Amino acid sequence: xxxxxxxxxxxxxxxxxxxxxxxxxxxxxxxxxxxxxxxxxxxxxxxxxxxxxxxxxxxxxxxxxxxxxxxxxxxxxxxxxxxxxxxxxxxxxxxxxxxxxxxxxxxxxxxxxxxxxxxxxxxxxxxxxxxxxxxxxxxxxxxxxxxxxxxxxxxxxxxxxxxxxxxxxxxxxxxxxxxxxxxxxxxxxxxxxxxxxxxxxxxxxxxxxxxxxxxxxxxxxxxxxxxxxxxxxxxxxxxxxxxxxxxxxxxxxxxxxxxxxxxxxxxxxxxxxxxxxxxxxxxxxxxxxxxxxxxxxxxxxxxxxxxxxxxxxxxxxxxxxxxxxxxxxxxxxxxxxxxxxxxxxxxxxxxxxxxxxxxxxxxxxxxxxxxxxxxxxxxxxxxxxxxxxxxxxxxxxxxxxxxxxxxxxxxxxxxxxxxxxxxxxxxxxxxxxxxxxxxxxxxxxxxxxxxxxxxxxxxxxxxxxxxxxxxxxxxxxxxxxxxxx
Numbered sequence: 001x002x003x004x005x006x007x008x009x010x011x012x013x014x015x016x017x018x019x020x021x022x023x024x025x026x027x028x029x030x031x032x033x034x035x036x037x038x039x040x041x042x043x044x045x046x047x048x049x050x051x052x053x054x055x056x057x058x059x060x061x062x063x064x065x066x067x068x069x070x071x072x073x074x075x076x077x078x079x080x081x082x083x084x085x086x087x088x089x090x091x092x093x094x095x096x097x098x099x100x101x102x103x104x105x106x107x108x109x110x111x112x113x114x115x116x117x118x119x120x121x122x123x124x125x126x127x128x129x130x131x132x133x134x135x136x137x138x139x140x141x142x143x144x145x146x147x148x149x150x151x152x153x154x155x156x157x158x159x160x161x162x163x164x165x166x167x168x169x170x171x172x173x174x175x176x177x178x179x180x181x182x183x184x185x186x187x188x189x190x191x192x193x194x195x196x197x198x199x200x201x202x203x204x205x206x207x208x209x210x211x212x213x214x215x216x217x218x219x220x221x222x223x224x225x226x227x228x229x230x231x232x233x234x235x236x237x238x239x240x241x242x243x244x245x246x247x248x249x250x251x252x253x254x255x256x257x258x259x260x261x262x263x264x265x266x267x268x269x270x271x272x273x274x275x276x277x278x279x280x281x282x283x284x285x286x287x288x289x290x291x292x293x294x295x296x297x298x299x300x301x302x303x304x305x306x307x308x309x310x311x312x313x314x315x316x317x318x319x320x321x322x323x324x325x326x327x328x329x330x331x332x333x334x335x336x337x338x339x340x341x342x343x344x345x346x347x348x349x350x351x352x353x354x355x356x357x358x359x360x361x362x363x364x365x366x367x368x369x370x371x372x373x374x375x376x377x378x379x380x381x382x383x384x385x386x387x388x389x390x391x392x393x394x395x396x397x398x399x400x401x402x403x404x405x406x407x408x409x410x411x412x413x414x415x416x417x418x419x420x421x422x423x424x425x426x427x428x429x430x431x432x433x434x435x436x437x438x439x440x441x442x443x444x445x446x447x448x449x450x451x452x453x454x455x456x457x458x459x460x461x462x463x464x465x466x467x468x469x470x471x472x473x474x475x476x477x478x479x480x481x482x483x484x485x
Contacts, residue, residue, distance in 0.1 A: 011431055018430040025429065026422030033418025042406035043134050046141035048149055049398040050129045052081050081156075081394070082120040082129060090151040091118070098135065098144045118148070128397065138403045145400035153394050164387040170231045171380040174224075178376050182369040189366045198359050209360065212345055213367050218268065219338045220371045224379075226331035233324040256295035257326045261333030263288045268337035295326055 015022065084090065088110055099107050121130040133148055135141030192198070267284045274281045299322045349360050 011434070014434045015427050015430050021430060022423065022426030025426030026419060029418045029422030029425065030415065033414050037409055037411055037414055040409045041136060043136070043408035044138045044141040044403040044405075045132050045134045045407045046138075046145040046400045046403055047398070048131045048145050048396065048400040050131060050149065051127050051395040051397050052078055052129050053127060053393050053395065078122045078127075078129060081152075082122065084155055084159075085120060085131065085148065085152040086114050086118055087155065090148065090155050093151055094144050094147045097147060098140055117144070133400070134407070142400045142402045149396060149400065156393060161387055164383060166235050167228070167232070168380065168383040168387055170228065171376060171383055174227065175373070175376040175380055178369065178373045182366075182373045185362070185366040185369040189362045192358060192362045196355055196359065198355070209363060209367075212360070212364055213371075215338065215341050215345060216364060216368045217371050219335075219342065220368050221375060222268075222331055222334050222338060224372065224375055226328060226335065228379075229324045229327035229331060232320060233328065237321070252298045253295065253322060253326070256291060256298060257329045260288065260291045260295060260326065261330050263291060264330045264334040265337040268334045268341070296323075299323060299326075 091110055091114060095107050095110070095113050099113070101107055117134045119132040121132070122128070123130065131145065131149060133141055133145040135144050263284060267281070267288065270278075270281055270284065276282075276285075299319055349357055352360065
């Protein structure tokens with residue numbers, strides 16, 4: 001293969017000799033760049049800043065929330081909220097209200113709009129999320145940004161209210177049933193008192209009734225917790241289908257559930273024996289709170305690993321599934337302990353005279369029914385308040401801006417690129433043409449191609465005359481300049 005030696009000096013001389021050609025190519029590229037700037041529509045960008053508060057989340061459960069932050073969970077929640085902001089339920093109304101239809105009467109597709117118009121940028125180690133939306137005019141960009149942020153906040157409200165709505169509907173249904181049970185129990189008590197002429201009790205009966213009330217109140221509250229958790233789990237399973245079944249059996253979660261159930265059972269044994277201020281009761285409450293916190297953390301870790309960040313609904317449902325399962329296990333264990341205490345109380349009642357036995361039973365049923373009704377009414381009011389409250393998980397730090405200048409096309413950058421590209425193309429073309437030129441130009445080329453020595457060279461008369469003319473003109477101008485001085 002023939003070796004080609006490139007002399008940089010020759011290349012530079014060749015480029016300089018063909019400088020007009022290089023300039024022409026550069027001019028063409030610059031003209032094309034200018035034409036692009038004239039034709040390309042301007043693109044404006046509106047920016048808003050949101051604060052995504054990390055101490056709240058979707059679908060709060062009846063389990064207590066853990067104090068303190070978790071970096072992985074915070075990052076997951078930020079990514080989740082960013083994906084909710086770009087979801088179809090939020091973006092499609094923005095497209096309908098801000099974009100124009102094409103000649104076929106069609107709006108931009110959801111995928112194309114999100115890809116070309118919406119950018120979300122979480123600030124590292126902060127709760128701030130930047131939302132950038134582009135448009136064909138400053139007003140369109142700002143309007144689209146405002147609608148997007150408002151739609152995002154409304155969607156979060158809907159997701160939160162949906163969970164609260166299911167809780168409220170269950171409590172309303174249960175309250176209606178409890179009202180009927182309370183009326184029946186009170187009617188039976190009145191009938192028994194009237195039939196047996198028992199309108200007051202002695203001190204021994206009062207003490208027994210008070211002791212029974214303490215246990216029965218704990219049983220009623222525990223039963224209500226059990227029913228609430230079972231209703232929540234049923235609703236979650238209907239929406240999840242088979243998702244999350246395998247990871248629900250996490251050994252760590254099972255361990256915390258068992259530990260929490262044992263602690264609640266121990267606490268149930270203290271009912272009627274110790275007050276809330278007693279050291280043993282305070283100690284067991286602290287242990288329960290610590291175990292709940294560990295369980296909550298473990299659930300958060302598993303959900304963040306298994307639930308995709310783009311599916312915030314599934315993420316919240318999985319967390320609810322685990323929490324409700326834990327609440328059911330705790331309530332069932334506590335129920336066992338309370339049932340044992342109830343059996344002991346029933347044995348005491350059985351030792352009473354028949355007339356007093358009947359009174360204690362109807363009085364007890366009325367008290368239990370009243371306790372359940374009061375608790376249900378209180379929880380229903382709380383659920384109604386929670387349903388109508390707007391969650392403050394997201395706060396607008398900076399409203400959507402009205403852009404003053406377009407971000408695209410960038411005139412200086414475009415012309416600079418066009419100029420550099422023109423110079424590269426022009427010089428590259430000249431160099432390529434020079435390297436591909438195969439004609440004989442020098443004495444060395446003759447010797448190389450023909451293998452004959454060069455005895456002499458005939459000068460180029462025209463070139464010599466031109467060179468002499470240039471030199472004479474240069475010296476003449478120099479002499480005239482000196483003469484004038």
